[in-house]
Amino acid sequence: MQRPYRKWKRQLRELVELFLLPVAATLLPWRWSLRLFRWLSRWQGWYREEIALSIAHVRALGVVENIDEFARRLRWRLLVEHMDCFLVPMRGRRYLQRWVQAHGDPLPERGPVLFIGTHHGCGYWFLPYVKSQRLRPNIVAPRLGPLLSRSSLQGNLYVRLRHKLIAFAAGRPLVYKGGSAGEAIRQMLSEGEVCFGLCDMPTNRPDAVPVRLLGLSTQLAQNMFEIGLQTGAAIYLFSSDTDLHTGMRHVHFQRANGGSPEAMVRQFADLLNVSLLRDPAGWRFWSIAPSFFPLPFAAPERPDTCA
Amino acid sequence: MRVILTYHATRLQRLTREGSDLLSLHADLEWLADQGIAVMSLDELLADSRRAGVAITFDDGSRLDGFPHLHPGLGLLPSMLQVLTHAKRRLPGLCVSNFVIASPQARTVLATHLRAEFGASLMDSDWWTSAHASGLMQLENHSWDHNHPLLQHSVQRDNQRGNFLVIDSAEDAEAEIAVASDVIGHATGRRPRYFAYPFGDVSPYLRDVWLPTRGAAIGLRAAFSTEPRAIHPDDTAWALPRFVCGRDWVSDKQLAAIIQHARLSGV
Numbered sequence: 001m002q003r004p005y006r007k008w009k010r011q012l013r014e015l016v017e018l019f020l021l022p023v024a025a026t027l028l029p030w031r032w033s034l035r036l037f038r039w040l041s042r043w044q045g046w047y048r049e050e051i052a053l054s055i056a057h058v059r060a061l062g063v064v065e066n067i068d069e070f071a072r073r074l075r076w077r078l079l080v081e082h083m084d085c086f087l088v089p090m091r092g093r094r095y096l097q098r099w100v101q102a103h104g105d106p107l108p109e110r111g112p113v114l115f116i117g118t119h120h121g122c123g124y125w126f127l128p129y130v131k132s133q134r135l136r137p138n139i140v141a142p143r144l145g146p147l148l149s150r151s152s153l154q155g156n157l158y159v160r161l162r163h164k165l166i167a168f169a170a171g172r173p174l175v176y177k178g179g180s181a182g183e184a185i186r187q188m189l190s191e192g193e194v195c196f197g198l199c200d201m202p203t204n205r206p207d208a209v210p211v212r213l214l215g216l217s218t219q220l221a222q223n224m225f226e227i228g229l230q231t232g233a234a235i236y237l238f239s240s241d242t243d244l245h246t247g248m249r250h251v252h253f254q255r256a257n258g259g260s261p262e263a264m265v266r267q268f269a270d271l272l273n274v275s276l277l278r279d280p281a282g283w284r285f286w287s288i289a290p291s292f293f294p295l296p297f298a299a300p301e302r303p304d305t306c307a
Numbered sequence: 308m309r310v311i312l313t314y315h316a317t318r319l320q321r322l323t324r325e326g327s328d329l330l331s332l333h334a335d336l337e338w339l340a341d342q343g344i345a346v347m348s349l350d351e352l353l354a355d356s357r358r359a360g361v362a363i364t365f366d367d368g369s370r371l372d373g374f375p376h377l378h379p380g381l382g383l384l385p386s387m388l389q390v391l392t393h394a395k396r397r398l399p400g401l402c403v404s405n406f407v408i409a410s411p412q413a414r415t416v417l418a419t420h421l422r423a424e425f426g427a428s429l430m431d432s433d434w435w436t437s438a439h440a441s442g443l444m445q446l447e448n449h450s451w452d453h454n455h456p457l458l459q460h461s462v463q464r465d466n467q468r469g470n471f472l473v474i475d476s477a478e479d480a481e482a483e484i485a486v487a488s489d490v491i492g493h494a495t496g497r498r499p500r501y502f503a504y505p506f507g508d509v510s511p512y513l514r515d516v517w518l519p520t521r522g523a524a525i526g527l528r529a530a531f532s533t534e535p536r537a538i539h540p541d542d543t544a545w546a547l548p549r550f551v552c553g554r555d556w557v558s559d560k561q562l563a564a565i566i567q568h569a570r571l572s573g574v
Contacts, residue, residue: 062396103382214393215337241383252382254322270323270330277333277393278375278385 014154017047022083026090030099033083034247041076051075054286061293063214064280073244073281080242081122081284088124089168096132100125104253105236107133112189112233115196116224116256116268119284120275121241123198125249127169130194136171137196138188140181170196182223189231197224199265200272200283202291209262211269214276218292220269225261237268239275241282308359308569309352309538311531311549312562316371316387317425318553319378325557329371332363332387332552336394336401338559344566348402348445349501353529353547356540360400361566364531364549366449366503368407371425373434373444379426386434391443402442406449406503406531407435409487413452413461420457432494439495448499448527451487455505462486471508480517485525498526507533509546518545537569 021040025033040046055071064070107113107130115130115137117123130137141163167174177184185195199220200213208219228235235256242249254271256264276283285292312335320326324334339346345360352362365372365387372387387403395401408414414430421429438444454461456469462482467473474483484502492498502518504510509532518530522545534548535555542548556562 063393065392065396101382103378103380212334212337215333215340215397239382243377243383250377250382252322267323273330273333274322274384277389278383 011152011154013045013048014152014158018082018154018158021079022086025079025083026087030087030095030247034080034244037076037079037083038244040079041072044071044075046075047078050078050287054289057286057289058280061216061289063216070281073279074286076244077122077242077282080244081124084122084124084242085162085165088128089165091128093132096125096128099247100129100249100251102129102251102253104238105255107135107236107253108234109134111135111192111194112231113194114185114189114224114228114231114233114235115194115238116199116228116235117196117238117240118200118268118272118275119198120200120239120272120282122249123240124166124169126196126238126240126251127166127171129251131169131171135194137194138172138185139166139170139174139196140177140184141174142181143176182227185224186227186231189227189233195233199224199268200285202288209265211266213269213272213292214280216293220265222261222265225256225264225268228256229261235264237264237271239271241275241279308566309356309362310360310566310569311349311352311362311364311538311547312552313364313366313533313549314387314552315366316369317367317421317429319371319381319384319425322381328552329384329387329390331557333390333394334559335552335562336363336390336398338562340394340397342563342566345400346398347400349404349529351400352538353544363401363403364447364503365403365405365444367453368405368435368446368449369425369429370431370434371429372405373438377426379423388434388438388441388443392441395443403444404447404501405438405444406447406501407432407491408449408451408453409490410452413455413458416458417453417455435494439497445497446491446495446499447501447503448484448487448491449503450483450505451490452483453505454483471505472510474510475512477517477521480513480521484513484517484527485521488525488527492526500526500528502527502530503549504530504532504546507551509534514543514545537565537572 051071051074058064163174175184188195203221205221209222210219237254237256240251256267258264314328314332318328324330347360347362349362352360374386376384378384418430435446439446452458452461454463454468454471458468460466461468463473463479474480488499529544529547531549532546533551535550536548538547550565556565
């Protein structure tokens with residue numbers, strides 16, 4: 001059992017990491033907060049649990065040469081990402097024009113459109129950007145259930161607040177589903193809506209497509225792509241990232257083509273590989289890497305969460 | 308079986324394996340490691356005709372080879388060097404020969420023409436020393452100015468540009484090859500040992516006359532065309548063949564066919 005002071009210490013740390021520092025940083029000019037985070041990232045205490053797990057996994061997988069540099073960049077990115085959660089809804093069109101740069105294929109003017117992104121980089125800026133293009137994406141999220149109520153008060157509050165902020169950034173409320181998110185997305189795309197999903201999720205679906213991420217064998221679900229093709233939606237893959245040197249946020253769109261869902265999953269893996277090769281520390285899922293890469297870990301059974 | 312695979316970092320149409328040499332290089336190196344095929348430097352591959360393996364070369368030497376890059380159309384991209392760094396854990400013998408253009412003026416002209424497609428500073432040489440120091444890349448000679456058609460003036464005596472077959476005199480060869488070796492050697496501290504013919508154009512004069520007599524004196528050991536086949540023991544050292552990514556293969560299956568054919572033909 002945790003001693004009370006350890007519990008309080010941890011709760012205080014969560015309060016600072018999740019609320020106080022990110023909100024305070026939004027009050028600074030972006031260049032200053034970026035520099036502040038760079039300086040703070042030298043302290044190894046930030047997001048201790050996630051960083052420790054991520055380091056253990058990348059070390060076991062042998063995908064990173066300089067572990068200390070990886071950990072520092074991961075801390076820097078987590079600091080930026082937690083701030084962005086609050087910053088995105090607080091900044092308007094002028095900030096978007098100054099700091100967010102979009103590349104790649106032009107976007108359609110109306111739905112049905114299915115955007116499929118990754119957990120690399122900070123994806124928050126995708127939302128205000130597509131909103132500025134008059135495409136307001138529906139985001140399907142799992143109902144906030146009993147698992148969340150078992151987390152700390154700070155964690156619970158943070159997730160609830162983050163959902164509200166994401167909904168504000170997307171320009172429409174989140175769609176909460178208890179059962180199959182896929183059906184909800186299919187329904188909305190059939191009605192000509194715009195939907196959004198992240199597809200680099202662990203999966204145990206039998207029809208998952210074998211791919212390689214940073215040379216490591218894994219598999220990704222194809223059901224989102226199937227739904228997109230079946231409903232006749234335009235499918236756009238996207239990646240987003242923050243250039244930690246200039247502070248610019250970059251969103252890259254690539255229209256998926258190739259005809260089959262399998263080919264599209266491979267294109268998605270190509271896009272993710274580009275991001276991972278550039279900066280492995282940008283991926284949020286090193287802390288759950290055993291769910292993707294079974295060796296040398298024993299992967300736990302997890303429900304399919306793609307779509 | 309001795310095979311040389313060549314990549315151009317500037318082949319960047321889309322962020323897919325088929326559409327970019329960047330992702331092709333990443334996938335090909337993983338495939339070669341899976342197959343247990345030895346990947347080695349040109350020095351090692353050419354040291355012994357009985358040696359079996361693959362060497363990797365890059366052509367044109369752009370900044371995309373050495374530094375992560377912001378591409379106007381494709382966003383933030385990793386460098387080819389980052390791909391090599393990642394692959395090195397499975398391919399300990401990996402060392403790439405990168406054929407660079409020596410003339411700063413020629414590189415500036417080329418970068419200016421390609422600015423819209425690749426952004427500024429595409430052909431800067433600021434990555435040369437760090438790439439060389441990485442131990443993963445050796446900088447070699449791709450001529451003084453590529454005798455490129457985009458240049459107003461080349462060092463070719465009649466200012467004929469657009470192919471390398473017109474480099475057919477000692478004077479032109481000195482200006483295009485010997486001077487380039489001096490400049491690259493001065494910049495990196497290591498004289499180039501290899502020369503790649505721009506456009507893959509093998510000038511008979513260079514292959515049969517100038518390089519055999521003058522090559523060793525300026526530090527060169529071999530020269531490379533882009534003839535798509537494996538190296539044969541009877542090949543002259545001054546026009547060794549290479550396969551080119553995008554032209555000769557874009558998938559594991561096609562690369563496997565190249566390797567298989569080289570093995571079956573016993574060269």
